[in-house]
Amino acid sequence: MTDNVSCPYIDDADIDHRYVAGSLSPEQAEEFERHYFECDLCLARVKRAQEIRAAFTESTPVESTVPVTAIKPKRSAGFFIPLAAAAMVLIGISLSRRDRAPAETANTSTQPAMRGVNTSLAVSSHDSNDVLVAAWSRPAGATTYLVRLLAGDGALLFQRETTDTSIVISSDSLGVSAGTSAYWEIQALDELRKPIATSGLTPSRKPGNSP
Amino acid sequence: MDSSEQNSSMDVRLDPGSTAPDYETAERELSSRFGDRIRIFAAHRLHDAAAAEDIAQDTLRTVVSALRERKIQNLDALPGFVFTTARNLCMHWTRSVARETSAFHRFHNANADVPAESRDALRDLIDQDRRRIVRKALSELSPDDRNLLTLLYFRGLSSEEAAATLSITTAAVRVRKHRALQRLARFLGDEAAGNTTDDAGTSDR
Numbered sequence: 258m259t260d261n262v263s264c265p266y267i268d269d270a271d272i273d274h275r276y277v278a279g280s281l282s283p284e285q286a287e288e289f290e291r292h293y294f295e296c297d298l299c300l301a302r303v304k305r306a307q308e309i310r311a312a313f314t315e316s317t318p319v320e321s322t323v324p325v326t327a328i329k330p331k332r333s334a335g336f337f338i339p340l341a342a343a344a345m346v347l348i349g350i351s352l353s354r355r356d357r358a359p360a361e362t363a364n365t366s367t368q369p370a371m372r373g374v375n376t377s378l379a380v381s382s383h384d385s386n387d388v389l390v391a392a393w394s395r396p397a398g399a400t401t402y403l404v405r406l407l408a409g410d411g412a413l414l415f416q417r418e419t420t421d422t423s424i425v426i427s428s429d430s431l432g433v434s435a436g437t438s439a440y441w442e443i444q445a446l447d448e449l450r451k452p453i454a455t456s457g458l459t460p461s462r463k464p465g466n467s468p
Numbered sequence: 469m470d471s472s473e474q475n476s477s478m479d480v481r482l483d484p485g486s487t488a489p490d491y492e493t494a495e496r497e498l499s500s501r502f503g504d505r506i507r508i509f510a511a512h513r514l515h516d517a518a519a520a521e522d523i524a525q526d527t528l529r530t531v532v533s534a535l536r537e538r539k540i541q542n543l544d545a546l547p548g549f550v551f552t553t554a555r556n557l558c559m560h561w562t563r564s565v566a567r568e569t570s571a572f573h574r575f576h577n578a579n580a581d582v583p584a585e586s587r588d589a590l591r592d593l594i595d596q597d598r599r600r601i602v603r604k605a606l607s608e609l610s611p612d613d614r615n616l617l618t619l620l621y622f623r624g625l626s627s628e629e630a631a632a633t634l635s636i637t638t639a640a641v642r643v644r645k646h647r648a649l650q651r652l653a654r655f656l657g658d659e660a661a662g663n664t665t666d667d668a669g670t671s672d673r
Binding site for chain 2: 270271274275276277278279280286287290291293294295300303304305306307308309310311312313314409440452457458
């Protein structure tokens with residue numbers, strides 16, 4: 258097994274967090290995996306990275322000052338009409354962007370560049386005084402989408418699974434303080450509920466900063 | 469115990485010249501040494517913590533059989549053999565899932581109300597208590613440390629990207645990451661884990 262002196266990753270400060278985040282190429286990931294099967298130092302780094310990432314993506318944060326609330330939009334006609342219009346606009350923008358770059362879309366949906374989950378899901382976000390809206394592209398093979406809205410500290414603000422390619426959330430109901438950063442993360446799942454693409458973290462507006 | 473000591477102790481237990489090789493103890497050592505590696509590797513490939521556990525058990529069983537049958541003469545090659553076995557089992561699992569896709573698709577359509585859940589298999593390998601402990605330790609860090617770790621571990625940025633985001637140098641990111649991990653290890657009461665990052669960070673200081 259490799260000792261600390263001969264570890265080829267000893268000066269690579271990114272290898273652990275890039276590996277657990279799935280941002281290495283398949284070749285880089287396999288090379289590193291083969292290595293950590295014989296390197297205790299790198300195994301320890303991966304384990305710690307895995308713990309930190311797991312804690313940041315914990316569904317029920319313990320120490321967060323941001324309340325965790327899953328919100329269902331109020332089902333009234335007055336609420337839905339402008340939201341539906343906004344969602345349709347975003348879907349249209351998303352589809353027109355996809356049409357303008359067909360080669361890129363085809364490539365990202367069928368040939369993942371990164372080990373783990375393809376990180377190329379295109380998300381458009383929009384905000385108004387009352388709502389947060391996100392719409393995303395539909396990669397080949399996707400049947401459902403796991404939608405998360407996360408605070409800047411990783412606290413989960415909202416999570417829902419949907420078959421739609423857009424979602425609308427009432428920002429008032431999130432209950433976050435002004436200035437809190439928020440990020441959309443959309444995972445496309447196939448019929449086996451296996452993630453096949455993810456948006457990465459896409460900045461939303463700051464839910465507490467109403468204009 | 470360093471790696472060469474691990475190999476030599478297993479050498480003694482599995483010495484073909486021995487009248488009664490200690491397979492039972494060697495199997496325990498094998499599991500202790502490679503179990504977590506295989507689980508992490510398989511979870512990363514398959515996105516399924518339960519499948520990763522199955523792959524770990526199957527891999528260890530296969531390796532033990534190979535040891536019993538004297539197929540592995542040089543124990544220095546053991547890590548490579550374990551890795552290759554785990555990789556082949558993962559590929560087999562993936563092919564099996566692909567074959568079952570159409571049947572599962574029919575089943576899934578008939579049971580559309582599947583509850584939403586996270587499919588982050590690497591996260592699922594960490595039990596909920598441990599996640600809570602680490603999350604509490606993260607909350608003890610300074611906002612600067614926590615912000616940096618969020619950029620790196622949560623958003624998956626490289627040091628260069630984090631440096632651009634924070635308007636500091638890449639070297640500063642690496643040093644701050646190293647120190648933040650050391651502080652986190654202290655809050656976790658895990659000095660040994662803090663030391664594992666020493667070598668990764670010292671070259672940038």
